[in-house]
Amino acid sequence: MHNLTPAAIRLIDFYDDGEHARHFRFQLMNPDPGVSSSVTAVRNDWMQAKTGQFFMLCLPAVGEAPFTFTELPDQQGYFRALVRKMGQVTSALFQLKAGQILGARGPYGEGWPMDQVINKSILVVGGGCGLAPLVGVVNQLVAQKNYTQMMVVYGARSRQARMLTPERRQWQQAIPVLNAIEDGDLEPGQHEFSGTPVDLLPMVLSQFHQGPEVVLLAGPQAMMFAAAKHLVTSGVPEQGIYLSIERRMHCGVRTCGHCYLKDKYICSDGPTFRWDVLQAYIPQSP
Numbered sequence: 001m002h003n004l005t006p007a008a009i010r011l012i013d014f015y016d017d018g019e020h021a022r023h024f025r026f027q028l029m030n031p032d033p034g035v036s037s038s039v040t041a042v043r044n045d046w047m048q049a050k051t052g053q054f055f056m057l058c059l060p061a062v063g064e065a066p067f068t069f070t071e072l073p074d075q076q077g078y079f080r081a082l083v084r085k086m087g088q089v090t091s092a093l094f095q096l097k098a099g100q101i102l103g104a105r106g107p108y109g110e111g112w113p114m115d116q117v118i119n120k121s122i123l124v125v126g127g128g129c130g131l132a133p134l135v136g137v138v139n140q141l142v143a144q145k146n147y148t149q150m151m152v153v154y155g156a157r158s159r160q161a162r163m164l165t166p167e168r169r170q171w172q173q174a175i176p177v178l179n180a181i182e183d184g185d186l187e188p189g190q191h192e193f194s195g196t197p198v199d200l201l202p203m204v205l206s207q208f209h210q211g212p213e214v215v216l217l218a219g220p221q222a223m224m225f226a227a228a229k230h231l232v233t234s235g236v237p238e239q240g241i242y243l244s245i246e247r248r249m250h251c252g253v254r255t256c257g258h259c260y261l262k263d264k265y266i267c268s269d270g271p272t273f274r275w276d277v278l279q280a281y282i283p284q285s286p
């Protein structure tokens, strides 16, 4: 049986990050001394969260919604998530003040397959809020320098819509970070290009000494699928391409069936999938 009782978390602080989006920092609240061992076990699960996994954020009397970690829980229980305001849960979250208590359960799902990623030539492609699940993996790879070559491509509809600017600026000091701005309103000197991440791929691929061995994709499904197809056509092995998929989900623990896809559940078999595996599950336009 899964324990669906949320752990108490405190909203520590936040800042606006792009249009209708905020980067939030939370802290798992310390269990009281003498608290039951099940509470300690929940905390241990959080401490072992992996990049690419997600959690359910629980707002009492409002509802729950899934979000990926942009920063995994540290020893003090602090973690971060970038949230775009969409509807009920996220609007209620944006009303909260620092210090308020809410709930979270997880971590859930399969994270990025780090054993397949490290010490390879790596291309990371994120679109909009979809860069969020990639932040942890890029931070880790850049900090530990365990790649042979690495590039990040980030796509946004407009300059105003760009998210995770401090993170992208920091990565830029170690690796090339190219920004695709769809409306073509470019900021001089900021490594910006007009178009979508898919438009940039031919140029990006030509910068790799031997082509990327691993590609991590997250963002709008149409962008990810177009990018994956272009990459395969350009010679990148299907088995090296991984995507993070979003679906409406409720329980997060393969029970409610909302994210069921043939014999897979996005919540627990995903949200990260290898491209050759995923293709068999999602109908695609030609």
Ligand SMILES: Cc1cc2nc3c(=O)[nH]c(=O)nc-3n(C[C@H](O)[C@H](O)[C@H](O)COP(=O)(O)OP(=O)(O)OC[C@H]3O[C@@H](n4cnc5c(N)ncnc54)[C@H](O)[C@@H]3O)c2cc1C
Pocket (backbone or CB within 6 Å): 054, 063, 064, 065, 066, 067, 068, 069, 081, 082, 083, 084, 085, 086, 087, 088, 089, 090, 091, 129, 132, 133, 245, 246, 247, 248, 249, 271
């Ligand atoms: C595994 C996973 C990880 C996610 N990580 C993040 C993250 O890091 N940051 C972030 O901002 N968002 C993330 N999302 C999306 C986020 O969960 C939804 O935006 C959130 O559930 C909206 O809740 P709400 O109650 O505010 O909106 P609702 O009131 O439920 O919906 C408002 C509108 O948004 C649409 N909508 C809601 N959820 C989705 C969805 N998953 N796909 C398409 N349309 C949707 C609804 O159809 C409706 O039109 C993630 C989703 C999944 C499945």
